[in-house]
Amino acid sequence: DTVLKEACLSLPDHEDGVDETYKAETILMGIGFSSDDLNLHPMDLSGGYQVRLNLAKVLVSDPNILLLDEPTNYLDIVSMRWLARFLRGWQKELIIITHDRNFMDSVTTHTMAIHRCKVRKVPGSTEKLYQQLLLEEEVYEKTRTNDEKKRKETEQFINRFRAKATKARAVQSRVKALQKKEQLEELSEIKKLAFTFNSAPFTGRQLMEVKDLSFGFAPDGSLLIENLNFYVGKKDRIAIIGKNGKGKTTLLNLLAGELSPVGGAIRCPRDLKLAYFGQTNINRLNLRKTVEEEIMDVHPEHHRGAARSICGAMMFPGDQALKKVGVLSGGEKSRVLLGKLLVTPANMLLLDEPTNHLDMESTDSLLEAIDDFRGAVVIVTHSEMILHALATRLIVFDDGKVTLFEGRYQGFLDRVGWKNEDPSPRPATSETGRARPSGNRKHLRRIRAGLISERSRTLGALQRKINEIEGEIIRLEEKAEQDHDDLIKVIKASVAGDAETIGRLSKALHDSKPEIESLFSSLESLHSELDSRTKEFEEKLNAVEI
Structure with a gap:
């Protein structure tokens, strides 16, 4: 058996006996197998x-629905980019679980x-989901406070007029209303990692x-790294990128x-203080020690209170800080390592894929902490989101060599790119389906300018509609809240109440609900259309790249 034959076992059967081995080969090569690997x-x-x-x-296997659980685990950056292109072209249903926000979006x-x-x-995107959840929780908390x-x-x-016979009916009415009304619970705080x-x-x-x-490791003298030159400034953010197994x-x-x-040589000043988060450093943790003891070991003053504080920030509150390292999961051990890193005074951080085992919120917290760090950071990562957010210089392992790129990751993609990223590229096509001419750059610029102008008009019109509806929803919700408050005041003012005013306000409240729901439905449709048109x-713009 070979790797290629094993992959071909999942190809769908065809009655006409068509050989589709090339499909398996293309996918294997796309996710990082070499030609030699196929025969292993x-x-x-x-x-x-x-x-x-x-x-x-x-x-x-070409299923009707594709279910992928953390498919980017064990993939390098080039393989992840290939998989993203493959999934964007997938015409059937797809459900994916991943902590890589950029990949998911x-x-x-x-x-x-x-x-x-x-x-x-x-x-829409993860950002839109989190914004929606944040808005809903703000509305919930405001409603809960008003209800309280x-x-x-x-x-x-009720307490004031319970004993008065003339108010008995009103009191009983209030008691029943109070019993029927659901009491909203205060939202609990969601725990997340806190980095500084x-x-x-x-x-x-x-x-x-x-x-x-x-x-180099090889006995024959072949080198992984050869004649590499660079310096690290005191506020640099340097990313080391490349395929797996190349030397990062x-x-x-x-x-x-x-x-x-x-x-060669690596020269460092005397007051350099390094803090290193490495993939294999988990193995150096003492399995017999507690989380608290591991943190205290690296604290400059071995202060238990400070260690407990770091344990809490790493989501080991209270007695959880007394857990033995030996019973922790891989993700929990990574958090212990990060905790040790936080208490270690440093002016240069070396981070080897620190977001492994971290969820989206924790990754965001780590990015904020790195951004606030006053020293230099050298990081190995396959996450393009982190590269776009942090890296100002790159050390690139590609095409059998290692080179320094002075600039951001997008600049690297635009000016250099990955060698042999797409081994079998399809001819780029225009809207008519014909292959675009490679030499007429002036014509391509005109096409792109026209598309950009059309995009601005189309998306701008949709965004204006969205803004109008959102404004109308806010107006109606504020009016409904005011009507509700007025209705309570009228009811309080008299036992009999002002029947006409009560009827008018009740009708206004009743009529506003379906109108608001209808506007929310229209808003969702417009957001879907905006995402689709975007x-x-x-x-279209990718099809006419210059």
């Missing part, structure tokens, strides 16, 4: 590549979340200088002093 026995693969093989078998039309033990689904205020007023009325790195002072300009660095972690180990170069214009 599946049992000779590493654990990560066996996971990739299982992913390939699912993709080649690039391949999905709707986002679903489990929030406070309920499932929520909205059209009105409940106290009603209870005061401990910055150590540094007065110089450069924290590290790497000169003609070379390194090895470079971090060299910078951390855990490996010695075979050539993707449509992106595809």
Whole structure:
């Protein structure tokens, strides 16, 4: 058996006997297998590549619905980009679980979340979902506060007039209304990781200088890294990127002093203070120690109170800080390592895929902490979201060599790009379906300008409609709230009440509800259309790239 034959077992059967081995080969190559790997026995693969093989078998089976649970695990950045393109072209149903927000938003039309033990689904991106949840919780809390205020007023009325015979009917009416009305519970605080790195002072300009660095493991003298030169400024954000197994972690180990170069030098000033989060550092944790003890070991003053505070920030509150490291999951051990990093005074952070095992909210917290850190950061990551958000310089492992790129990740994609990223690119087509001419750049610019202008008009009109409806919803909700308050005041003013006013206000409240619901329905349709048209214009613009 070979890897290719194993993948072909999942190809759909065809009565005419058409050979579709090429489909399996294309998918395997897309997710990172080399030509030589295709002839290996599946049992000779590493654990990560066996996971990739299982992913390939699912993709080649061409199911009616594709269910993917963390498909980007064990994929490198180039394979993730290929998988994103594949899924964007998928014409059938797709449900995907992933903590990579950028990847999810690039391949999905709707986002679903489990929030406070309920499932929520909205059209659009994760950002839109979180904004919707935040808005709903703000409205809920405002409603709860108002209800609590009105409940106290009603209870005061009942207590005040309970003993008076003339108010007996009104009191009983209020008591029944109070019993029927649901009491909203205060929302509990959702726990998430809290990061603040401990910055150590540094007065110089450069924290590290790497000169003609070379390194290799092979006995024949072949090198993973050859003649690499760069420096690390005191506020640099440098990302190390590339395919798996090319030397990214090895470079971090060299910078951390855990490996010695075979050539060149790494020069550091005396007041350099490194903090290193490595993939294999989990194995260095003492399994017999508690979480609290591991944190205290690296605290400058071995302060238990400070250690407990860090444990809480890493979601080990109270007695959970007394758990033995040996009983923790891989994700929990990563949080212990991050906790040790937080209490270590440092002016340079070395981070090797720190977002592994972190959810979306925790990843956002980590990004904020890195952004606030006053020292330099060198990070290995496959997340394009992190690269776009943080990296100002890149060390790139690609095409058999390692090079320094002075600039951001988008600039690298635009000016350099990944070597052989798409081994079998399809000819780009215009809207008429014909292959675009490669030489007429002036014509392409005119097409792009026209598309950009059309996109601005179309999306702008949709956004204006959305803004109008949102404004009308806010107006109606404020009016309904005012009518409700007026109705309570009228009822309070008299036992008999003002029948005409009560009837008018009740009718206004009744009529406003279906109108608001109808506007929300229209708003959802417009958001769906906006997302759909946005993707449509992106595809058209990608088809006429200059």
